[in-house]
Amino acid sequence: MNKVRIGIAGYGNLGRGVELAVKQNDDMELVGVFTRRDPSAVKTITGAAVYSMNDAEKMADKIDVMIICGGSATDLPKQTPELAKKFNVIDSFDTHARIPEHFANVDKAAKESGHLAFISLGWDPGLFSLNRLYAESILPCGKSYTFWGKGVSQGHTDAIRRVEGVKRGIQYTIPVEEAMDAVRSGSQPELTTRQKHLRECWVVPEEGADLAKIEETIKNMKNYFDEYDTTVNFISEEEFDAVHNKMPHGGFVMRSGMTGEGESTHQMIEYSLKLESNPEFTASVLICYARALARLKAEGATGCKTAFDIAPAYLSPLSGDELRAKML
Amino acid sequence: MNKVRIGIAGYGNLGRGVELAVKQNDDMELVGVFTRRDPSAVKTITGAAVYSMNDAEKMADKIDVMIICGGSATDLPKQTPELAKKFNVIDSFDTHARIPEHFANVDKAAKESGHLAFISLGWDPGLFSLNRLYAESILPCGKSYTFWGKGVSQGHTDAIRRVEGVKRGIQYTIPVEEAMDAVRSGSQPELTTRQKHLRECWVVPEEGADLAKIEETIKNMKNYFDEYDTTVNFISEEEFDAVHNKMPHGGFVMRSGMTGEGESTHQMIEYSLKLESNPEFTASVLICYARALARLKAEGATGCKTAFDIAPAYLSPLSGDELRAKML
Numbered sequence: 187m188n189k190v191r192i193g194i195a196g197y198g199n200l201g202r203g204v205e206l207a208v209k210q211n212d213d214m215e216l217v218g219v220f221t222r223r224d225p226s227a228v229k230t231i232t233g234a235a236v237y238s239m240n241d242a243e244k245m246a247d248k249i250d251v252m253i254i255c256g257g258s259a260t261d262l263p264k265q266t267p268e269l270a271k272k273f274n275v276i277d278s279f280d281t282h283a284r285i286p287e288h289f290a291n292v293d294k295a296a297k298e299s300g301h302l303a304f305i306s307l308g309w310d311p312g313l314f315s316l317n318r319l320y321a322e323s324i325l326p327c328g329k330s331y332t333f334w335g336k337g338v339s340q341g342h343t344d345a346i347r348r349v350e351g352v353k354r355g356i357q358y359t360i361p362v363e364e365a366m367d368a369v370r371s372g373s374q375p376e377l378t379t380r381q382k383h384l385r386e387c388w389v390v391p392e393e394g395a396d397l398a399k400i401e402e403t404i405k406n407m408k409n410y411f412d413e414y415d416t417t418v419n420f421i422s423e424e425e426f427d428a429v430h431n432k433m434p435h436g437g438f439v440m441r442s443g444m445t446g447e448g449e450s451t452h453q454m455i456e457y458s459l460k461l462e463s464n465p466e467f468t469a470s471v472l473i474c475y476a477r478a479l480a481r482l483k484a485e486g487a488t489g490c491k492t493a494f495d496i497a498p499a500y501l502s503p504l505s506g507d508e509l510r511a512k513m514l
Numbered sequence: 515m516n517k518v519r520i521g522i523a524g525y526g527n528l529g530r531g532v533e534l535a536v537k538q539n540d541d542m543e544l545v546g547v548f549t550r551r552d553p554s555a556v557k558t559i560t561g562a563a564v565y566s567m568n569d570a571e572k573m574a575d576k577i578d579v580m581i582i583c584g585g586s587a588t589d590l591p592k593q594t595p596e597l598a599k600k601f602n603v604i605d606s607f608d609t610h611a612r613i614p615e616h617f618a619n620v621d622k623a624a625k626e627s628g629h630l631a632f633i634s635l636g637w638d639p640g641l642f643s644l645n646r647l648y649a650e651s652i653l654p655c656g657k658s659y660t661f662w663g664k665g666v667s668q669g670h671t672d673a674i675r676r677v678e679g680v681k682r683g684i685q686y687t688i689p690v691e692e693a694m695d696a697v698r699s700g701s702q703p704e705l706t707t708r709q710k711h712l713r714e715c716w717v718v719p720e721e722g723a724d725l726a727k728i729e730e731t732i733k734n735m736k737n738y739f740d741e742y743d744t745t746v747n748f749i750s751e752e753e754f755d756a757v758h759n760k761m762p763h764g765g766f767v768m769r770s771g772m773t774g775e776g777e778s779t780h781q782m783i784e785y786s787l788k789l790e791s792n793p794e795f796t797a798s799v800l801i802c803y804a805r806a807l808a809r810l811k812a813e814g815a816t817g818c819k820t821a822f823d824i825a826p827a828y829l830s831p832l833s834g835d836e837l838r839a840k841m842l
Contacts, residue, residue, distance in 0.1 A: 206774055210654050231775065286839050306842055313648070315842045316826055317785075320641070322841070323802045323829035324795075326538050370788070436782075445794040446534055447559065453795050454764075454788040457645075460698070462780045466773040467652075470781070474651045494827040494837050498644055501651035509822050511614050513650070514634055514643045 189215040190480045191248060192473070195239065195269060196255035197221050197228055199433065200278065203469025204253050205232055211473060213503055217249050246272045250483075251476040253277075263288060270295040270303045270490075274483055276472050278308040285311070293490035302483045303490045307475050308468040309459055310334070310437065316493050317439040317457040325443025325453055329374045333361035333382060337435025337464060345410045346387055349403050351395030354423060356430045360384040361438060369440050372452035385416040388430055390423045435464035474501045517543040518808040519576060520801070523567065523597060524583035525549050525556055527761065528606065531797025532581050533560055539801060541831055545577050574600045578811075579804040581605075591616060598623040598631045598818075602811055604800050606636040613639065621818035630811045631818045635803050636796040637787055638662070638765065644821050645767040645785040653771025653781055657702045661689035661710060665763025665792065673738045674715055677731050679723030682751060684758045688712040689766060697768050700780035713744040716758055718751045763792035802829045 192208055194201045197219045208216045209232065218235035221228050225236040237245070242252070252273035256262050262279045269275050270292050279288050285306055296303040306312065310332070318330055335358065342357035349355075365382050368375045387404055391397055401418040405411055421429075436459040445451045461467045475493075478500035482491075502509060520536055522529045525547045536544045537560065546563035549556050553564040565573070570580070580601035584590050590607045597603050598620050607616050613634055624631040634640065638660070646658055663686065670685035677683075693710050696703045715732055719725055729746040733739055749757075764787040773779045789795045803821075806828035810819075830837060 203773070210773070210777075282842065285842050286835065289838055311842045313652075316648075318841050319826050319830055319837065320644075323805075323826075323831075324641075324798050326831075443798075445531070445538070445798055446791060449538075451791045451794050453790060453798070456784075456786045456788075458784045460782040460784075463774060466779050467781050470652050470771075470773055477651075492838060492842055494830075494834070494842070495825050497823050497825045498647050498651075499822040502647055503651075503654075506822070507614065509647065510617055510820060513646050514610065514613050514639045514820055514822070 189213055190476055191215055191217050191250045192476060193217050193242070193245070193249040193252040193273070194219045194234075194255060195242065195252055195265065196261065197223075197230070197236070198255060199465035200469055201255035202231055203463070203466040204255060204472060205230060205234055206466065207469045207473040210470075211477070211503070213477065214473060217245070220252075242269070243272050249273060251276060251479050253472050253476060263291070266303065266305065267291040267295040270301050271299045272301075274302045274479055276304045276307060276475055276479060278312070278468055278472060279306045280308065280311055282311065289490050289492070297489045300488050302479055302487050304475050304479055304492065304496070305490060306492055308471050309461075312468075312471055312493055313459070314437065314439045314457070317455075318441075319494060321439070321441030321443075321455045321457075325441055325445070325455065327445070327449055328441055328443030328453075331366075331369050331377070331382075331440045331442070332437065333366055333440075334437040335359040335361045335383065335435070337437070337461070338433050339385075342385065342387075342410055345407060346389065346404050349400055349407075351392050351397075351400045352389050353392045353395075354390035354426050356388050356426075358386040358388075360386055366438060366440070369442055370454060370456070372442055372454065374442050379413045380415060383414060385411055385414045387416065387418045388426065389418060389420050390426045391420055432462065433464045434462050436460045477501060477503065517541055518804055519543055519545050519578045520804060521545050521570070521573070521577040521580040521601070522547045522562075522583060523570065523580055523593065524589065525551075525558070525564070526583060527793035528797055529583035530559055531791070531794040532583060532800060533558060533562055534794065535797045535801040538798075539805070539831070541805065542801060545573070548580075570597070571600050577601060578808050579604060581800050581804060591619070594631065594633065595619040595623040598629050599627045600629075602630045602807055604632045604635060604803055604807060606640070606796055606800060607634045608636065608639055610639065617818050617820070625817045628816050630807055630815050632803050632807055632820065632824070633818060634820055636799050637789075640796075640799055640821055641787070642765065642767050642785070645783075646769075647822060649767070649769030649771075649783045649785075653769055653773070653783065655773070655777055656769055656771030656781075659694075659697050659705070659710075659768045659770070660765065661694060661768075662765040663687040663689050663711065663763065665765070665789070666761050667713075670713065670715075670738055673735060674717065674732055677728055677735075679720050679725075679728045680717050681720045682718035682754050684716050684754075686714040686716075688714055694766060694768070697770055698782060698784070700770055700782065702770050707741045708743060711742060713739055713742045715744065715746045716754065717746060717748050718754045719748055760790060761792045762790050763795075764788045805829060805831065 346355040674683040
């Protein structure tokens, strides 16, 4: 089989992760990175070629799958339907509430142009969604829980950086152990927002800043912190750079279900991720779905699909015979 | 959509589990249980009709999916290909080494007769296999681990019951916490059989039996206990009946992988099950795949498939729109 020829649209943390993930898969090759910046100003990690996004269309016949690495707020709602007119595409659109609308837009563009598009891949949405679906289908009587962390929330980190007097800042979302243990016990608790997660902030203040005011402003910030127990820690810039320079994340999907006579038997399913790098892991998911996309496209599929629509065997480089012999 | 009409072939613990699982799914109905015993001697939990296995063929047009609940050692290798000539079938064949041969036999029978067959469903093989496939496809550089327990191993339980002087007995397989923590740390340890699992035996001795000899015989039993650290506990029949009357099981699938520059970033995926009843949970998996089978059959699929070949969306009673809106 020919290698799957990958393009990367957008070169931030996720794009860099995809660049590195391609190298871990012998059946993939990276054609190039497409950027809205001046291509000569972008230096890639592996020396991959860099092109202007404006020139992407001219290279359509050289790329099997374009992996779109923009942000969900403003980039992907425009970019994915647009690029789906010229390429088979994959994105990691993660604004859960807007997925149906995004799906419809991408599906229309892809069907009209005869392309195949996968959206909302990564770990949540993505692997966590898959685990919710499998677990709820297997245990229809029960309750599902998702916990996130310990990990960096980009939205909350951006929010504290906007507070007056904050020079540097980072926010970690932390799942509450007691809440997770209550779920694992089978008691199927109703948990409030505050009971499920803590928010931990690390701040380098500007010189002479009012620390008490920074702390109060953060803790009372509507929609971000007011419904949570939040801690604010002030540290030096040296400590910040030494300790808080990574993008870890992860989380837990749990299903507590009941089976048997009188639904009295407790059955517990738990899936968890502990990721040292959120963007590198998300990139690894995207690349393995690029393999599935190339295969499904070869079978004639077009339109938009999500992780729910793709049989697991398409993700593996192994054949059906090999999978049954080694992995079943 | 019409309800999926289920038949159960074989009425042991698993068959009873399937009977109860059907009741938890509104889109399923149980037509009856088929047994090799005298049907009048079999009493079902829910009052489901009982028929002789010899009469199954006559009812072929009344059953959409026959769930075969026999044992993997001798029943399923014969029953599944045989019944696949007359029915769409699902089994939980779990002799990993013989899966390719079983697949070929069932595939041939199902294709020739235009039926659809799913084999080796349950949690291992089944959900654990799926997690191995997803995790290894996403993180190609890494190491996978499977731990089982805490749970009752039927094979080991049968083995200790055959020891002279043993009146009642049960064996629990227990994963070693330290080994699991070593895996979670990212050190990717090489683990021996002894380092991964303990074996815990609870025995009610015959009156006047030689306890030291029972313990020694169990601990040195080839292929069952000699490669493990095994404990043998002697208890009264009253305690045995009160405490050891369930069939719990479970386990862990872990993938410790590396991504990024120089493959220096550790990424950890973990899936676990904690089941109060192994047969009831396995039955729940079989029933949710019966839904997928009915749908794939309606699309024209025939032959043999495993969990790897079935897109997740087929398992859920929800539509694609509902899944994307609620679960992605």
